Amino acid sequence: MTSNDSKKAPSRPRFRPGYLALALGAVVVVLLPLIFTSRYTTNLLILGAAWGIATLGLVVVLGYTGQISLAQAAFYGIGAYAVALGTTRWGVNWWLALILGLAAAFLAGAVLGSTTRQLGGHYLAMVTICFQIIYTLINTNWIAVTGGPDGISNIKRPPFLVPLNTAQRYAWFALAALLLVAGLVWWLRDTALGRAMRAIRENELAAEALGVDTRRVKVIAFTMSAVIAALGGAIYASGYLYISPDSFNFDHAVAFLAMVLVGGSDSALGAILGATLLTFLPEWLRDLQRIYLVIYGCAIILVIVFMPEGLWGYAKLLGRRFARPLVLAPARGTLRVGGRGKAGEEILRVEHLVKHFGGVKAVEGVDFAVRRGEIHALIGPNGSGKTTIINLLSGLYVPTAGRIHFLGGDVVGLRPSRIAHNGMARSFQNLRLFRELTVWENVLVGAQREKSREAETRDRAMAAIEFVGLPDKANEICRNLPYGHQKLVELARALAGEPDLLLLDEPGAGLNQTEKQELIQLLKRLNAMGLTIVLVEHDMSLVSQVATLATVLNFGEKIAEGTADAVLRYPAVVEAYLGNREVALGV
Amino acid sequence: MFESLSMNGQLVFAGLAIGGVYGLVALGFVMIFRATNVVNFAQGEFAMLGAYFLVALWQGLKLNYFAAIVVALLMMAAVGLLFEITVYYPLRNRSFLPVIIATIGASIMFQNGALAIFGPSPEKVRPVIQTVGGIGGITLAGVFFDYQYVITLVVTLLLVGLQYLFFEYTILGKKMQATSQDKDMARLLGIPVVFMIALTFIYSSLLGGLGGMLVAPIFFVTHKMGATLGLKAFAATICGGFGDVRGAILGGLALGVIESFGAAYISAIYKDGYSFLVLMLFLLLRPHGIFGEKVAEKA
Secondary structure (H helix, E strand, O other), rough: HHHHHHHHHOOOOOOOOHHHHHHHHHHHHHHHHHHHHHHHHHHHHHHHHHHHHHHHHHHHHHHOOOOOOOOOOHHHHHHHHHHHHHOOOOOOOOOHHHHHHHHHHHHHHHHHHHHHHOOOOHHHHHHHHHHHHHHHHHHHHHHHHHHHHHEOOOOOOOEEEEEEOOOOHHHHHHHHHHHHHHHHHHHHHHHHHHHHHHHHHHHHHHHHHHOHHHHHHHHHHHHHHHHHHHHHHHHHHHHHHEEEEHHHHHHHHHHHHHHHHHOOOOHHHHHHHHHHHHHHHHHHHHHHHHHHHHHHHHHHHHHHHHHHOOOHHHHHHHHHHOOOOOOOOOOOOOOOOOOOOOOOOOEEEEEEEEOOOOOOOOEEEEEEEEEOEEEEEOOOOOOOOOOHHHHOOOOOOOEEEEEEEEOOOEEEOOOOHHHHHEEEEOOOOOOOOOOOOOOHHHHHHHHHOOOHHHHHHHHHHHHHHHHOOOHHHHHEEEHHHHHHHHHHHHHHHHHOOOOEEEEEOOOOOOHHHHHHHHHHHHHHHHHHHOOOOOOEOOOOOHHHHOOEHHHHHEOEEEEEEHHHHHOOOOOOHHHHHHHHHHHHOOO | OHHHHHHHHHHHHHHHHHHHHHHHHHHHHHHHHHHHHOOOHHHHHHHHHHHHHHHHHHHHHHOOHHHHHHHHHHHHHHHHHHHHHHHHHHHHHOOHHHHHHHHHHHHHHHHHHHHHHOOOEEEEOOOOOOOOEEEEEEOOOOOEHHHHHHHHHHOOOOHHHHHHHHHHHHHHHHHHHHHHHHHHHHHHHOOOOHHHHHHHHHHHHHHHHHHHHHHHOOOOEEOOHHHHHHHHHHHHHHHHHHHHHHHHHHHHHHHHHHHHHHHHOOOOHHHHHHHHHHHHHHHHHHOOOOOOOOOOOOO
């Protein structure tokens, strides 16, 4: 045995409960069509599978990414109509028709998804509703193409090894497709993309500032969800052999949303649970027929009020004592922050930076430069423009005028995620953690870089967690941590990308004296490792202990620059902080 | 030439009248949104319920038509209060998503409740001014002014005026405005915030119900009528600028006119689509609407 053993790659845990669920799922897929053999129940199985697939699409867009879509039935319809028209009127092969349908959904999803660039919340809800309603209108009224309200019959089934000419065989096919999609959606959750999606759901601004291209990821999520829904529609069309526009209207879009919410939107299993429940519920409540939908509406409200995470979330809550934490291997090596260039070279240069908000002049022509290896403090009274400058540097605000050179390139106008990839990381004045994700996942999002392999990402993330001293908290959900630890997680998250420049917006705020001393030690260690830091801070003792240089701002303008101790003695600085004694006394 | 002019006049007038109803429902949206930041997807169902209450009281219980309207409005007030207590209040501290879903759930409940009670066949309601031999109205310059349309438009404008006076010149109105702008501050100033919000829901459901009663004679009363009405009203609020009272009315009137012209000149079967097409264009090109302001998230 060599000594390398202790430094093995942080291997993925061999066993995850998801694999067991997949294996069990395979058994269920085989058994179900053998147990339910009547034509009626077999059809229900097919319907459940198709709806389940459409609902899984919503897991990606709503559950993971947090973007509402009320157009899922339209995409479902696009898939169904592609197969229906393809195999009856156009006479093409089933698989080709399916691919055409998926391609159409892909395009429509990408177009609709691109509206998320500027819209969120209820606006997005409305735009997807519009899309859904216009789809239904066209579907019903463009009779020449869609067959109109009468629908299309005699739809073919796919050739797949054996002829799928019995309902039972087709049910196997449909359920297998459901299992496949569920497996993919489950797998997506813990990939770099899946983590980026969930980071957007938790805090879009922080995700962008950490290097997640939020616009791109949201469009991808929408497109994926549309394609998955179209697949569900195709399975449905060939299962029922007849379709009409009624199966793809707004009511169904709402039903899909209800399924994913009732089941639990954050997990593939929850979606299947919800889809199963709402497929079979009408059958169990048949005696109630006329008021069935009243109860259905009522049930949605009750689940939303009492089970915010859905049934599966509730089950997980009950079963959390049985859950085993993820075993994480220690990192190989330490963080390599800020070590990519010569100490003393200029890495950031701000020239005549100006930012106006309407009539408010937040920053008014500020110049300063930061050299590699410095801890540069930005200080000044409240409202002097410190945080605005941090937001301008990291790209969250676009300056009204002025230039920002970072590592030789002009970064004005770049998206925050781009700037983060260029090597600038930041923390936020008010914590912006991904609250529902674990410490490990939070830091992983910060560690993700283009073209870096998952193993490297994990390594960097673990190194950052070890650096701030929280490896034993790695599996904790962030919102459950005490405030001081949350601040450390934010620091680790920013460090995990191995930045050249770290922007810290009031890292000491809200910490007690012991925690502040620990923070000072951390900052000094980071600086010793070669990391350059721009620090906004109100605690002058902290500033004078760590800062090598300080720039003093007042009313958006620079009034002094020098070492921390020196600038604090400048009359202009004293005046800015304490007010002008003569003026105040009217002398 | 004159004929086409009068036809266009007819289209404008009809569009404005229907748009007035969109505006009324939209006003309810805006009121609730301003007070609570909740987008109520069940707003259209208030219109449907108002119309059905009128049907039940006037046809079912054989009440006098105007007495029926008054009683129906009282019932609407009760619906609004109940809605606030059961749907809004438990979710008041949650994000927009659960609230949207809950209001959609409520809308499913209302629709199917109406279906279960009144059945799927559409009901007909008499217009406010009844004339012998069907539709009453007068013809001016080649344009036929249907009384019901005129009344709808007048009621809409009257209510907007009254609401303006109420908010600008009464203490209660000021308190409601204060509540909608800053709940915590209002609470500290001793304004009963919970009561104000309840009042807002009651007023919004009254507006919706009234809108429903006004269109009832123009369209048929069905359990589905609220869904499209509500969505179009929502479209109107966004086009006008979310949360803006002027925007809601103007947006509603504009959508009504666009719809009536679209139906006449392009195609009638896509009538319900025009509003949504316009809305999508708005959302993509000017998401903050006519009067709205762009708001950015602070870092």
